[in-house]
Amino acid sequence: xxxxxxxxxxxxxxxxxxxxxxxxxxxxxxxxxxxxxxxxxxxxxxxxxxxxxxxxxxxxxxxxxxxxxxxxxxxxxxxxxxxxxxxxxxxxxxx
Amino acid sequence: xxxxxxxxxxxxxxxxxxxxxxxxxxxxxxxxxxxxxxxxxxxxxxxxxxxxxxxxxxxxxxxxxxxxxxxxxxxxxxxxxxxxxxxxxxxxxxxxxxxxxxxxxxxxxxxxxxxxxxxxxxxxxxxxxxxxxxxxxxxxxxxxxxxxxxxxxxxxxxxxxxxxxxxxxxxxxxxxxxxxxxxxxxxxxxxxxxxxxxxxxxxxxxxxxxxxxxxxxxxxxxxxxxxxxxxxxxxxxxxxxxxxxxxxxxxxxxxxxxxxxxxxxxxxxxxxxxxxxxxxxxxxxxxxxxxxxxxxxxxxxxxxxxxxxxxxxxxxxxxxxxxxxxxxxxxxxxxxxxxxxxxxxxxxxxxxxxxxxxxxxxxxxxxxxxxxxxxxxxxxxxxxxxxxxxxxxxxxxxxxxxxxxxxxxxxxxxxxxxxxxxxxxxxxxxxxxxxxxxxxxxxxxxxxxxxxxxxxxxxxxxxxxxxxxxxxxxxxxxxx
Numbered sequence: 001x002x003x004x005x006x007x008x009x010x011x012x013x014x015x016x017x018x019x020x021x022x023x024x025x026x027x028x029x030x031x032x033x034x035x036x037x038x039x040x041x042x043x044x045x046x047x048x049x050x051x052x053x054x055x056x057x058x059x060x061x062x063x064x065x066x067x068x069x070x071x072x073x074x075x076x077x078x079x080x081x082x083x084x085x086x087x088x089x090x091x092x093x094x095x
Numbered sequence: 096x097x098x099x100x101x102x103x104x105x106x107x108x109x110x111x112x113x114x115x116x117x118x119x120x121x122x123x124x125x126x127x128x129x130x131x132x133x134x135x136x137x138x139x140x141x142x143x144x145x146x147x148x149x150x151x152x153x154x155x156x157x158x159x160x161x162x163x164x165x166x167x168x169x170x171x172x173x174x175x176x177x178x179x180x181x182x183x184x185x186x187x188x189x190x191x192x193x194x195x196x197x198x199x200x201x202x203x204x205x206x207x208x209x210x211x212x213x214x215x216x217x218x219x220x221x222x223x224x225x226x227x228x229x230x231x232x233x234x235x236x237x238x239x240x241x242x243x244x245x246x247x248x249x250x251x252x253x254x255x256x257x258x259x260x261x262x263x264x265x266x267x268x269x270x271x272x273x274x275x276x277x278x279x280x281x282x283x284x285x286x287x288x289x290x291x292x293x294x295x296x297x298x299x300x301x302x303x304x305x306x307x308x309x310x311x312x313x314x315x316x317x318x319x320x321x322x323x324x325x326x327x328x329x330x331x332x333x334x335x336x337x338x339x340x341x342x343x344x345x346x347x348x349x350x351x352x353x354x355x356x357x358x359x360x361x362x363x364x365x366x367x368x369x370x371x372x373x374x375x376x377x378x379x380x381x382x383x384x385x386x387x388x389x390x391x392x393x394x395x396x397x398x399x400x401x402x403x404x405x406x407x408x409x410x411x412x413x414x415x416x417x418x419x420x421x422x423x424x425x426x427x428x429x430x431x432x433x434x435x436x437x438x439x440x441x442x443x444x445x446x447x448x449x450x451x452x453x454x455x456x457x458x459x460x461x462x463x464x465x466x467x468x469x470x471x472x473x474x475x476x477x478x479x480x481x482x483x484x485x486x487x488x489x490x491x492x493x494x495x496x497x498x499x500x501x502x503x504x505x506x507x508x509x510x511x512x513x514x515x516x517x518x519x520x521x522x523x524x525x526x527x528x529x530x531x532x533x534x535x536x537x538x539x540x541x542x543x544x545x546x547x548x549x550x551x552x553x554x555x556x557x558x559x560x561x562x563x564x565x566x567x568x569x570x571x572x573x574x575x
Contacts, residue, residue: 015452018437030507038396051468055524056285061327075190079418088416093428
């Protein structure tokens, strides 16, 4: 599977990561090497195999809809780089 | 003997007899850290005059009362900096304790207020990807301690810690334990709560102990294991008293040796040391047989799709909004996200997030992520098959002893391949322990890996303890 610089740039945009030109070059080469290595999975025919996304035989783990202790506003905001009142402050979201 | 060089169980005995106080243990550790940590760099954000203190809550059980525990930088401790050794979490003081921290405090243990070094976000096998620079192996300061929990492993090896906690997603406890000559355990997936562990790969991560011997590992596992309603992947199963598995001997134990772990790529010295260890177990009454885990060669590619895909999702939250570092002076939110993440993440983090995002993206999801999940089923089945007949599987923990700092940094793929023996246990969710089993001619430790079926930690402790007590490795210390 070939991965070119445009693809890496696009994926970086999806991942919301700004890459410098030198980083983009280096990363594209390294990712190509890694993908070439990963391509050995193509040797296997897994059409009829069920995927394992979760290793323990548990699912639908619910709890009763009863409120218990939660993180208070002041504690939640205490880590924020920008906050005002009970809000996180960020740059403009909508034009 | 200096108090900091003793095991937790030896210290507990002295504390119970009132021969020593908790303060004396803390002083001995502080003294040792002042002496050697400028060379080992096991701990992060430490100043010249730092005095390590422990924080504790009232003990319900007192099983670890007075014993300091060192914590990896990706486990949340309320009010104490927890930064995953990354710039993007600079200054982060969690507003809550991880469940394992809460359990440790309840046992009377003291939580060290400074964290141990790690590869950023646990991305790495050498602790060289830390924002704070690498930790140095106490057995050879020019060598890596392994990773990603290199700081915790080195601290225990250098007697800068009594007990330590790390995390293991693809070998990040076992491989550094092997490189540093200490005991490291990755529990069964779901055995130990992940609540408060800053997630790398949610279907693979587990928190586990680093200790000087197997008994301490059992003691620590007694404390940290157990069901947690806050972790929906936590197993609702009782925790046995793991110390009862010690001293059982290995008569009649059936050991499987997978042929695929002993082929080219394994260094000859490590191979012969591992084989000697297996023969030692045979001399003590165990039986071994060669088996096949046919999908072994696919474990590393499967892991580097699944783990990076899950990581890309888990690390999406680091965007400068709620905590940590934010790049300022941006006109809009998207620019802030991109510049914050571009500047805040290190090279390996960016590499993995982008690889993971690619594997999940439209047009590639089936070929990569879905395919990897299916091969994961095959890998798990290989283990299920072997455990029908055998009690445990034994392999080397790593294909080599500790490599030199800088040796593998230019070739990410070479670095990834050093996880080759540990990765499968995370994919299959099974428990695995690394115990010291010898030294190379250059004086570097080698680890023996023992794997068991899900929730088979008792088997691991039984076999590991028997081996340890009949060999000299656990009494040997590095000269730092």
